[in-house]
Amino acid sequence: MLGCDLETHIIGGRSGLSRRGRAKLVATGVKEGGKEEDEGTKREKWMAWMSMGRREGGVGHSDIVMREKEEFGGIPRMERYTADDWLHNMFTLSSSTVLRQIGTPILSCFAWGTLISVAHRYLLRSGRIMGAVWADHMIITKTPHSLLGSALGLLLVFRTNTAYSRFWEGRKIWEHVANLSRDTSRMVRLYQRELGEERVKRCLGLLAAFPYLLRQRVQPKWLIDKVGTKRFKHFVEGEEEEEVDKGFSWIDKRKTPWNLMPKGTLAPCVMSQNRPLWVCDRLGSEFVSVPDQKTFTNRERLALVSLIDKLSNSIGECERLVQTPVPLNYARHTIRFLTLWCLTLPLAVCGELGLATGPVMAVVAWTLFGIYEIGVQIEDPFQRTLKLSVICRQIKSDVIGEQWDNRQSAFDVLDERGGLEESEQQQLA
Numbered sequence: 505m506l507g508c509d510l511e512t513h514i515i516g517g518r519s520g521l522s523r524r525g526r527a528k529l530v531a532t533g534v535k536e537g538g539k540e541e542d543e544g545t546k547r548e549k550w551m552a553w554m555s556m557g558r559r560e561g562g563v564g565h566s567d568i569v570m571r572e573k574e575e576f577g578g579i580p581r582m583e584r585y586t587a588d589d590w591l592h593n594m595f596t597l598s599s600s601t602v603l604r605q606i607g608t609p610i611l612s613c614f615a616w617g618t619l620i621s622v623a624h625r626y627l628l629r630s631g632r633i634m635g636a637v638w639a640d641h642m643i644i645t646k647t648p649h650s651l652l653g654s655a656l657g658l659l660l661v662f663r664t665n666t667a668y669s670r671f672w673e674g675r676k677i678w679e680h681v682a683n684l685s686r687d688t689s690r691m692v693r694l695y696q697r698e699l700g701e702e703r704v705k706r707c708l709g710l711l712a713a714f715p716y717l718l719r720q721r722v723q724p725k726w727l728i729d730k731v732g733t734k735r736f737k738h739f740v741e742g743e744e745e746e747e748v749d750k751g752f753s754w755i756d757k758r759k760t761p762w763n764l765m766p767k768g769t770l771a772p773c774v775m776s777q778n779r780p781l782w783v784c785d786r787l788g789s790e791f792v793s794v795p796d797q798k799t800f801t802n803r804e805r806l807a808l809v810s811l812i813d814k815l816s817n818s819i820g821e822c823e824r825l826v827q828t829p830v831p832l833n834y835a836r837h838t839i840r841f842l843t844l845w846c847l848t849l850p851l852a853v854c855g856e857l858g859l860a861t862g863p864v865m866a867v868v869a870w871t872l873f874g875i876y877e878i879g880v881q882i883e884d885p886f887q888r889t890l891k892l893s894v895i896c897r898q899i900k901s902d903v904i905g906e907q908w909d910n911r912q913s914a915f916d917v918l919d920e921r922g923g924l925e926e927s928e929q930q931q932l933a
Contacts, residue, residue: 613869618862620850667879674885698800706766716761
């Protein structure tokens with residue numbers, strides 16, 4: 505009976521129709537309830553999809569959605585683009601972050617190509633012999649660009665492949681952080697009687713705060729400057745803000761991760777130079793200070809300390825990606841080569857393309873500089889591409905739940921003999 509109810513709830517947690525099915529209903533003007541939609545409603549939904557990427561259900565491609573209801577283990581994920589979204593992708597080109605970053609080289613190549621084509625056309629139509637001669641000398645053979653095009657393609661491919669490998673390595677590091685946090689949380693709950701209730705709360709709070717502090721360390725915009733002792737005391741204990749000198753900032757102990765810190769740990773953690781490392785040190789000291797018991801010996805203590813050691817190693821792994829960019833010589837040579845190739849290309853094609861050289865050069869620059877910019881954006885995965893806030897919230901939910909003591913655990917329903925509690929046995933019966 506319990507299994508049937510669970511299956512019913514999970515099916516109810518889904519939308520009932522697939523994404524393609526909802527799109528078909530919108531196209532035919534019929535809602536899921538069977539009612540027809542007027543022309544105004546259909547037009548509003550169509551325009552919302554074209555401008556913001558939102559379809560039936562109000563979910564955009566950049567939004568975080570849940571596969572199933574969270575209480576049934578739903579995990580965050582982002583909507584994927586498919587071939588059916590080609591029209592939406594074209595209409596939203598103006599809002600592309602890559603296009604905004606490469607706008608200057610695109611306009612420069614467009615202007616340069618237009619200038620070359622206009623000059624070539626003017627010399628040809630000048631009616632002078634020297635004009636025709638100069639116009640003929642402006643045109644160069646396409647052989648150099650054909651030969652160097654392969655080398656340019658290899659450089660761009662190596663650039664993007666290197667950047668993607670760094671992106672994937674960053675994602676694996678945070679997967680390792682999530683796995684270690686869950687393993688440590690499980691060990692703490694498994695030996696919660698030996699550790700004591702207060703120690704368990706302190707350890708879980710520090711463990712839930714660790715990913716947020718690691719995120720602040722690898723994302724410079726989240727770093728908080730250390731302040732003087734008097735100012736710090738006011739910011740931690742006071743509820744009101746006060747004006748401070750330029751270059752100083754403060755924390756709000758009511759917000760995450762500061763509201764997760766145990767009593768007496770907030771001040772030394774914030775004043776620490778390396779906050780996630782301080783959390784690892786404190787967790788290690790918590791486990792080492794547990795007295796020997798019949799069910800908690802050096803073996804269990806070393807197991808917990810080894811998990812903290814691995815968690816501490818993830819700090820260095822993140823710092824390796826942040827502090828080791830792609831070699832400067834490689835990056836500069838690629839962009840210089842690409843710039844020279846694009847600036848000389850109009851001289852090779854203006855004879856055939858004429859006044860269309862400018863628009864064609866804009867498309868070529870958008871393509872090649874866009875590939876290069878994509879590699880730049882994913883080179884440091886912690887700044888732009890990885891949704892670290894989502895990963896941190898997921899780890900916090902797995903460690904302590906959305907609020908303290910509401911995280912569901914199998915250890916909460918097992919009695920001392922390792923069986924199920926009487927209430928659980930009655931439900932299964």
